[in-house]
Amino acid sequence: MSIILTHTYYLFEDEKEQSIMRPYAPLGLLYISSYLNENKVENHVYDSTFYSKKEQLRFIEEKQPKVIAIYTNLMTKINVIELIQLLKTEEIYGFPKIILGGPDITYNCENYLNTGADFLIIGEGEQTTLELYQAIINDADYSEVHGIAYLENGEVVKSPARMRMKSLKELPLPNRAAIPVEKYLDAWKTHHGQSSMTVSTQRGCPYTCKWCSTAVYGQSYRRRPPNMVAAELKMLKETYNPDGIWFVDDVFSVSHKWIELFHEEVIKQDAIIPFECITRAERLNDHILQLLKEAGCFRIWIGAESGSQKIIDAMDRRVDVDVVKEAIQKTNALGMETGTFIMVGYPGEDEQDINETITYLKAANPTHFTITVAYPIKGTSLYNEIEDKITVQPEWNTSTDRQIDFKRTYSRKFYDFAVRRIVNEVNYNKELLKGKDRSLLTSVKLKTKSLLAQTAMKLYK
Numbered sequence: 365m366s367i368i369l370t371h372t373y374y375l376f377e378d379e380k381e382q383s384i385m386r387p388y389a390p391l392g393l394l395y396i397s398s399y400l401n402e403n404k405v406e407n408h409v410y411d412s413t414f415y416s417k418k419e420q421l422r423f424i425e426e427k428q429p430k431v432i433a434i435y436t437n438l439m440t441k442i443n444v445i446e447l448i449q450l451l452k453t454e455e456i457y458g459f460p461k462i463i464l465g466g467p468d469i470t471y472n473c474e475n476y477l478n479t480g481a482d483f484l485i486i487g488e489g490e491q492t493t494l495e496l497y498q499a500i501i502n503d504a505d506y507s508e509v510h511g512i513a514y515l516e517n518g519e520v521v522k523s524p525a526r527m528r529m530k531s532l533k534e535l536p537l538p539n540r541a542a543i544p545v546e547k548y549l550d551a552w553k554t555h556h557g558q559s560s561m562t563v564s565t566q567r568g569c570p571y572t573c574k575w576c577s578t579a580v581y582g583q584s585y586r587r588r589p590p591n592m593v594a595a596e597l598k599m600l601k602e603t604y605n606p607d608g609i610w611f612v613d614d615v616f617s618v619s620h621k622w623i624e625l626f627h628e629e630v631i632k633q634d635a636i637i638p639f640e641c642i643t644r645a646e647r648l649n650d651h652i653l654q655l656l657k658e659a660g661c662f663r664i665w666i667g668a669e670s671g672s673q674k675i676i677d678a679m680d681r682r683v684d685v686d687v688v689k690e691a692i693q694k695t696n697a698l699g700m701e702t703g704t705f706i707m708v709g710y711p712g713e714d715e716q717d718i719n720e721t722i723t724y725l726k727a728a729n730p731t732h733f734t735i736t737v738a739y740p741i742k743g744t745s746l747y748n749e750i751e752d753k754i755t756v757q758p759e760w761n762t763s764t765d766r767q768i769d770f771k772r773t774y775s776r777k778f779y780d781f782a783v784r785r786i787v788n789e790v791n792y793n794k795e796l797l798k799g800k801d802r803s804l805l806t807s808v809k810l811k812t813k814s815l816l817a818q819t820a821m822k823l824y825k
Contacts, residue, residue, distance in 0.1 A: 367400070367497050368427060368460075369393045370410040371435040372443035374417060385555040387413050387548055388562045391612065392466070392489065393435055394538030395564075399490035402536050405497060409542035414551075417447065425456050431497055433463040433485075436476075438741070438764045441468055445479045445761050452480040461500050465489045470579035471743035473513045474520050475760050484513040487526050487580060488567070490535070528581070532567065532588040537596055545604060558607035561600060563639075565593045565626075569614040571644070573669075574680050574745035575707070575738060587622055594629035597637055608662070609639035616641035617652055627655040636660040640701075642667065645691035646683055653698055663701035663731070666691050671724025672717035675710050680745070685724060692728040703732040706786065709772050709779035710738045711750060715821070718782050725786070726793045733790065735783050737776070739766045778824040785817035 371390050375381055393409055400407045408427060412420050424432065432451065436444040444464070451457050465485035469476050473484055483506070485492045492511040499506040506512065511526030529535070549559040568584030569576070600606060617623050630636050640663035641656075648666070656664065668688040670676050676685055692702045706721060725733060740747035740754075742765060756769035769776055792810035795802045 366406040366408060366427065366429050367431040367433060367493075368408050368410055368424060368429045369397055369433050369435075370420065371412055372417070372420075372440045372447055373413055374415070374443070375413050376416070385551055386560070387551055388560075388610065389413075389538075389540065389543055389545065389548060390435060391538050391562055391564055393433075394540060394542065395535060396433070396489050396493050397539035397542050398536040400494060400497075401539060403494055405494065409539065411543040414544060414547045417443070420447075421450065421457070424451070424460075428458045429460050430458075431463060431500055432460045433465065433489075433493055433497075436464055436466040437468050438766060441764055442762060448480045463493065463496060465493070467577050467579045469513075472760070473522070477513065477515045477520060479761065482514065485511060486513060486522070487511050487582070488529060491529065492526055528568075528584060528586070530586070532586050533592065535588070537599070538564075540604075549604060549606065552607075559604075560608040560610055561604065561606040562610050562612050563593065563596060563600070564588075564612050565616070566613045566618075570618065571615065571682070572680050572745075574678075574749070575710075575741070577741045577744055579743055585618060587619065590622055590625040590629045591633075593626060594633045594635045597630060598633050598635035601635060601637055606637060609637045609660075611639055611641040613641065615643050615647060617643040617647045617656070620647075620652055623652055623655055623659075627659045630659050638662045640665065640703075644683060645688040648691045648695070650694070653695060653700075657698055657700055661700060663703060664695050665703040665705070665732075666695070666730075668704050668724070668728075669707045670710065670713070670717065671706075671721035672713070673720075675713050675717050678710060678712055679707075689724060689728040692730050696729065696731070701731040702728075703734070704728065704730045706733055706735040707738045708735060708782050708786070709776070711746075711753075711770075712773060713779075714773050715825070718786065722786055722789050725790045729794070729797065735786060737779050737783065740768055740770065741765050774821075775824045778821050781817045781820040781824065785814050785821060788814035788817060 375387055390411060397407050397409050410420055410423050434444055448462055451460060451462060461482045463483045463485060464476055464481045469484045470486050476484055483496060495509045496506060496512055499509055507523055510524045513520055513522045552559040566587045568581040568586055569578060570583060570585045638660050642665040645666050666688060669679055669681060671685055673685050676683060692704060695702045740750050750770040753771040754768060755771055758767050788810045792807060792814055795807045795810060
């Protein structure tokens with residue numbers, strides 16, 4: 365008996381992802397694989413990133429597993445549904461029991477179960493996958509397994525919620541040996557000149573941003589011991605020698621005591637690898653910034669989401685925009701790169717708020733910034749607030765939450781052009797800051813694009 369752990373992200377079928385070319389290993393599946401290994405359960409990880417659905421199906425046909433567990437999220441949902449339907453209709457795959465897990469299933473239980481999935485894992489996956497798999501192969505009463513959902517007489521049944529793992533010391537290291545790590549390293553090296561890997565040190569987030577989903581780990585804060593994280597970095601350094609690490613945690617410096625111990629451990633264990641992380645501005649100060657730099661940090665992503673305090677407050681971000689600006693400036697001054705995230709089109713946002721965002725970005729001058737138009741993820745406070753204002757709700761099984769639209773201050777087109785205006789105006793400012801080293805042609809192009817976008821915004825107000 366065996367279980368296959370897989371997902372449906374196919375890099376070479378997505379032109380946009382190929383242009384970005386920043387693939388990362390499916391850490392969640394690798395943690396589950398290690399946990400199953402520790403409990404003597406045979407499992408196979410099929411990492412579809414560098415392969416096709418055809419190759420994935422061939423692997424499933426060859427293994428004939430009794431159970432297949434599939435990770436799903438907004439980006440992969442449609443592919444997951446297509447895979448389920450194939451596995452449930454084609455006899456050559458042996459009609460395995462299908463388990464789904466991931467952030468998108470918690471608030472879409474009925475929809476996913478109606479696609480043909482047999483079970484959903486709600487919350488953390490390690491313990492639940494083990495217990496559910498054992499119940500399936502032993503024909504035991506799976507209703508006793510906490511943290512799952514399934515259909516019974518056409519109705520959704522949810523077992524009692526599983527208690528979150530209290531101590532992350534119990535987690536074995538993710539089973540990276542189960543996937544072609546060298547393909548990830550080569551892809552990064554080829555397209556960006558440096559390789560990168562991911563590491564997770566915490567689960568959950570104690571903050572309450574209205575647009576953010578906490579469907580898997582909840583509004584909690586649990587952390588792996590700093591010495592164990594340093595030991596993992598040491599292992600990665602000796603085994604794979606990546607050029608950089610991306611810590612996938614929501615707020616890396618939420619605990620100053622943890623950062624102090626982490627700094628101590630990576631130096632003591634000779635485990636320093638250049639890394640980047642995400643955090644909140646108010647969880648940074650001069651001391652913590654210095655420790656991060658000494659521990660190997662080369663880039664910090666500091667969330668703001670808007671340059672308008674009105675919008676930041678509406679998001680329940682609980683931070684002052686000037687504190688964010690100062691944190692970015694201090695990080696820049698220490699020689700580390702900075703990044704920030706911007707969201708436009710949030711409920712109540714008007715043109716003045718967008719102007720304030722442009723002013724903020726120019727003053728803060730982050731090395732990098734990303735922008736998205738706000739979209740409501742089911743289960744979040746934002747979704748609950750705008751549910752009765754939804755204007756576009758595509759068919760669930762052929763769309764994602766990104767395609768939902770709702771009544772905003774202005775039209776969606778206005779915010780699409782607002783994104784273009786912000787990007788070009790801020791990059792124009794970056795050219796000006798170069799002084800005599802700036803490119804006149806680049807400056808003219810950026811300013812022209814900004815003015816055109818601003819004109820288009822007026823047309824779609």
